[in-house]
Amino acid sequence: MGNEKATATITRLTQWIGAICEAHRGRVVKTLGDGILAVFEQAIDAADAVIQMQRGHRIRLEQWPEPLRMEIKAGVARGEVVEVDGDCYGDAVNVAARLSDLAGGSEIWATASVVDGVDEGHGLRFRSLGSVTLRGKAEPLALFKVEWEEDIASDFLTQQAVLARPVVAEAPASSRIQLQHLDLSLSFHARELPVHLGRNEHAEVVVNDPRVSRLHARIESRSGGFVLIDLSSFGTWVRFSGSDSDIALRRDECQLHGTGEIALGVPHGDLSAPTVTFSINGGTQR
Structure with missing residues (x-):
């Protein structure tokens, strides 16, 4: 204009x-x-x-x-x-x-x-x-x-x-998070965290895309729950199953619950966005 x-x-x-x-x-x-x-x-x-x-x-x-x-x-x-x-x-x-x-x-x-x-x-x-x-x-x-x-x-x-509030309890030994990217599927106990998502070959979940930072995000266990922390240059987006809204993280963090999808570098609206799906069993309940 x-x-x-x-x-x-x-x-x-x-x-x-x-x-x-x-x-x-x-x-x-x-x-x-x-x-x-x-x-x-x-x-x-x-x-x-x-x-x-x-x-x-x-x-x-x-x-x-x-x-x-x-x-x-x-x-x-x-x-x-x-x-x-x-x-x-x-x-x-x-x-x-x-x-x-x-x-x-x-x-x-x-x-x-x-x-x-x-x-x-x-x-x-x-x-x-x-x-x-x-x-x-x-x-x-x-x-x-x-x-x-x-x-x-x-x-x-x-x-x-x-209102449904997240209820946090001590994470039992069986608390796990399942992460999947393309044909890669990994499962981690709460005690095995933190794990990293990124382009670096040393990341536990390697996402080979130029829009993804070398160490793009970290998932850690905290107070009985799983927390996703953005470490990237371009941001991370979280969409929980059943929701049409994204939570945009730029050097921020959010608590993961249930199931959903993490988009790295670009939001979910971009059909080419590199994504990692997650599923949590045990630990935090809603």
Whole structure:
């Protein structure tokens, strides 16, 4: 579009986003170039705002030419904030920004504290993304995707009153993780970890693809669970079975559970992405 038209278009969009937040009793703290930071007194107001934002924007996009369509990503976190000279600081601000980075286009990611703050009578739906350790956080956070599409139907959705939390126990000796790439299939006891995925011939799971770093990712046993840690230059993506959402890791980590697929170097949307499937028996249960 050129710098001038692109800037004007993004400015109009962020102004519209700000108006949606204010209409739901939010306050716009500042603009961030191509986004905004807003604060709300109540979790339900924040949830309603970002849901209305996504639904309204989908209608707007129908009028936009395909090459010019922009998607909105939203992250919502709850906690104490400190206001200084009109700006806002605090752990919740940092977490919300990180969730916005990790979310895919047209997605809303929220922390468990946000979900807990929404009364079940509102009937909002959430999909568990498991536990993810964010950069700068010592402990993993239980994260959820807010399902805003009115016509969506899935057995994997949960209401906020009955959220499934990962329950961590001491890993028994029988706890194992099965890893498969092409015709390679390996199984590891929790006590045999860590193992590495990468292009290096010394990695336990060798993935020979130029988009994969020499030591791309590490899987280790921690507090009764299996944790995937990205070590790469281009990132790692995790998709759990039954979910259509990816967790993007860039020098971050997440707790693995059940079964799923790990994409190395490029996301799952690229059909040529090198992938490793995983299956966990014993240890962490959901």
